[in-house]
Amino acid sequence: xxxxxxxxxxxxxxxxxxxxxxxxxxxxxxxxxxxxxxxxxxxxxxxxxxxxxxxxxxxxxxxxxxxxxxxxxxxxxxxxxxxxxxxxxxxxxxxxxxxxxxxxxxxxxxxxxxxxxxxxxxxxxxxxxxxxxxxxxxxxxxxxxxxxxxxxxxxxxxxxxxxxxxxxxxxxxxxxxxxxxxxxxxxxxxxxxxxxxxxxxxxxxxxxxxxxxxxxxxxxxxxxxxxxxxxxxxxxxxxxxxxxxxxxxxxxxxxxxxxxxxxxxxxxxxxxxxxxxxxxxxxxxxxxxxxxxxxxxxxxxxxxxxxxxxxxxxxxxxxxxxxxxxxxxxxxxxxxxxxxxxxxxxxxxxxxxxxxxxxxxxxxxxxxxxxxxxxxxxxxxxxxxxxxxxxxxxxxxxxxxxxxxxxxxxxxxxxxxxxxxxxxxxx
DNA sequence: CGTCCACGTCTAC
DNA sequence: TAGACCTGGACGG
Numbered sequence: 016x017x018x019x020x021x022x023x024x025x026x027x028x029x030x031x032x033x034x035x036x037x038x039x040x041x042x043x044x045x046x047x048x049x050x051x052x053x054x055x056x057x058x059x060x061x062x063x064x065x066x067x068x069x070x071x072x073x074x075x076x077x078x079x080x081x082x083x084x085x086x087x088x089x090x091x092x093x094x095x096x097x098x099x100x101x102x103x104x105x106x107x108x109x110x111x112x113x114x115x116x117x118x119x120x121x122x123x124x125x126x127x128x129x130x131x132x133x134x135x136x137x138x139x140x141x142x143x144x145x146x147x148x149x150x151x152x153x154x155x156x157x158x159x160x161x162x163x164x165x166x167x168x169x170x171x172x173x174x175x176x177x178x179x180x181x182x183x184x185x186x187x188x189x190x191x192x193x194x195x196x197x198x199x200x201x202x203x204x205x206x207x208x209x210x211x212x213x214x215x216x217x218x219x220x221x222x223x224x225x226x227x228x229x230x231x232x233x234x235x236x237x238x239x240x241x242x243x244x245x246x247x248x249x250x251x252x253x254x255x256x257x258x259x260x261x262x263x264x265x266x267x268x269x270x271x272x273x274x275x276x277x278x279x280x281x282x283x284x285x286x287x288x289x290x291x292x293x294x295x296x297x298x299x300x301x302x303x304x305x306x307x308x309x310x311x312x313x314x315x316x317x318x319x320x321x322x323x324x325x326x327x328x329x330x331x332x333x334x335x336x337x338x339x340x341x342x343x344x345x346x347x348x349x350x351x352x353x354x355x356x357x358x359x360x361x362x363x364x365x366x367x368x369x370x371x372x373x374x375x376x377x378x379x380x381x382x383x384x385x386x387x388x389x390x391x392x393x394x395x396x397x398x399x400x401x402x403x404x405x406x407x408x409x410x411x412x413x414x415x416x417x418x419x420x421x422x423x424x425x426x427x428x429x430x431x432x433x434x435x436x437x438x439x440x441x442x
Numbered sequence: 443c444g445t446c447c448a449c450g451t452c453t454a455c
Numbered sequence: 456t457a458g459a460c461c462t463g464g465a466c467g468g
Contacts, residue, residue, distance in 0.1 A: 017449040049460095069450080093450055094462075108462080129461045131450060179451085186449055255449050266449095285456080288447090445467085452459080 017091040019149055019184025020247035021255050022066040025097040028253060029064035029073065032099045033123065037078065038062055039116035048110040048127075050134050057082045062113060062123060067140050068147040068183025071097075075113075087111075088138040092131025096253065099123045141179075148184040149248070152241045155183070159237060160213045163206055171298040172208050173201035173289045176240075185240060188255070188266075188273040191290040192243050195272035197236040200296030201281070201289045212237055 041056035059078040064071060071089040089095065100106060102120045109124035111134065125134070146154035159181050162168075167178050176182050176190040185193070194201050199208055212235045221229075234242055250269055252262025272278050272290045280290045281299060 021449070090451075091449080092461090093448065095449095127461095128463070129448090129450095131452095131460065133451085177450090188449065287450090443468085446465090448462100448464095450460105453457105454459095455457085 017069060017093060017095060018186030018189050018244070018247075018255065019066070019068050019147065020189075020244045021096070021253065022069055022071045022091060022184070023149055023244075023248055024253050025071050025091075026064040026066040027248075028099075029062060029097060029123065033062040036061065036121075037116040038075075038113050038123070040114055042075075043112040043114070045108075045110040048130060050110070050132075051136060053085075053087060053111065053134070053136050055082075055085045055136075059116060066147070067150065068144055069179065069186070070140055070144070072140075085137060087134050087136055088140065089125065089134045090132055090141075092127060092129060092133070094129040095125065095127040095132035097123065098126055144179045144183040145181050146183060148182060148240045149244050155181075155241070156237050159209060160216070163209055163213065168204070168206040168209060170205055171202040171283065171296065172199055172205040172236075173291075174283050174285065175205035177285075177287070182240060184244060187287055187289075188270060189240075189243060189247075191273040192270055193236060193239045194289075194291060195278075196239050196243065197234075198293075199236060200294045201283075201291045202296030202299040204298055208236065 038060050039058055042053040044050070044052050055075055057075070057077045058080070060082070061076045061078065062073060063076070064073045066072070069090060071091070072086050073089065074084065074086045076084050098106060099121055102114070102122050105112070105122060106124055106126050108128040108130075109122070109126050110130070110132075111125040113123040115121045115123075125132070145158050146152075148155050162181070165181075167175055167181065173190055173194060176185050176193065177187070179185075191201075215226075215229075215235065218226075230238065247266060247269065250262075250265050252265060255263060255266050267274065272292060274290060278290045278292050279295070280288050281295055283289050284300060
């Protein structure tokens with residue numbers, strides 16, 4: 016659950032679930048986890064939390080005696096999350112556990128299947144990380160605009176957006192959404208993009224009122240770095256938490272670009288998939304135009320196959336998602352794969368969708384995500400279509416691909432199928 | 443069964 | 456700028 020909305024939602028969750036509750040005893044760590052033990056034990060204490068970007072601080076406050084307030088700073092890695100359960104329902108991969116004193120006894124757990132997450136007892140917010148895009152917006156903005164000479168901004172904007180020194184809280188799904196909504200090609204160099212934002216701020220030519228209006232109607236890319244995470248927070252639930260809840264399908268359903276059929280994707284220079292529409296921009300990894308249909312190679316290497324294969328693919332550069340799977344194939348009937356400059360794009364063709372499928376959960380990619388899988392890449396059914404970015408409509412170059420219209424029914428369906436509140440606030 | 447992919451850092455060549 | 460660190464779901468054979 017790891018971009019800033021998820022971390023923030025985790026803090027909200029903790030404060031809601033732990034309010035008025037007393038915890039007791041020692042903090043328990045799983046055997047397998049390599050992070051440090053938490054040397055805190057107390058007959059009675061309370062728990063609260065705050066977040067900043069991609070970090071979460073959990074505060075343990077003793078209610079009596081000579082115990083000291085202790086806090087723990089978490090980073091969630093790729094799969095960390097926080098949940099509260101009855102002791103009898105301890106989740107798998109619960110690596111750090113805090114037990115309630117009250118009965119039925121419950122346990123607040125840091126769950127992290129992949130164990131990329133970390134925690135630091137009495138640690139500070141990581142010093143190299145910038146201000147939180149959600150909660151320290153003004154400082155975040157200033158930090159970026161005052162440091163445009165940093166070589167980080169020599170890079171493509173899509174890569175700069177993942178730099179936590181400037182964009183603390185932005186992760187892979189948010190960057191695609193931000194770029195999409197600001198109609199910025201992902202592989203444009205970051206500096207000019209941000210300098211344009213700066214000039215707009217400084218420009219005197221326009222009356223303030225006009226500027227405000229423009230901002231409101233078409234937020235710039237830095238504003239989107241804060242607005243979009245807030246939108247996700249406002250979806251409620253816990254955000255990106257695969258598998259377990261309907262929250263995940265709601266998040267995917269919210270996305271207009273990330274893993275959305277019809278959108279293109281490329282691996283950036285760090286091997287991370289960036290989703291976009293239209294022109295990739297000048298700094299796109301080389302080899303995107305050979306026109307080779309891009310067959311996935313069979314990996315034959317003995318070791319580190321995944322890497323090796325990735326590399327080969329990078330040479331030919333990909334593609335826009337062509338998801339495979341039988342479920343998807345079914346949907347593929349309605350989708351045609353085209354090719355543009357060597358980049359394949361998947362173009363939704365179906366314009367109308369009737370209700371029904373709906374009933375059967377296979378209707379939308381999001382729906383299937385909710386039901387079965389935890390990973391977008393594994394989702395196949397796709398009826399999803401994207402929507403024209405509202406924010407900045409006019410400004411950008413016309414896209415080569417038609418922007419499909421969104422089906423209004425999809426949302427309804429998903430919402431309906433899920434009543435997601437179920438899990439997140441109950442005991 | 444093997445391969446690929448996933449919300450992110452980290453650190454070693 | 457590669458790997459390393461991990462688990463697990465989906466898919467293809």
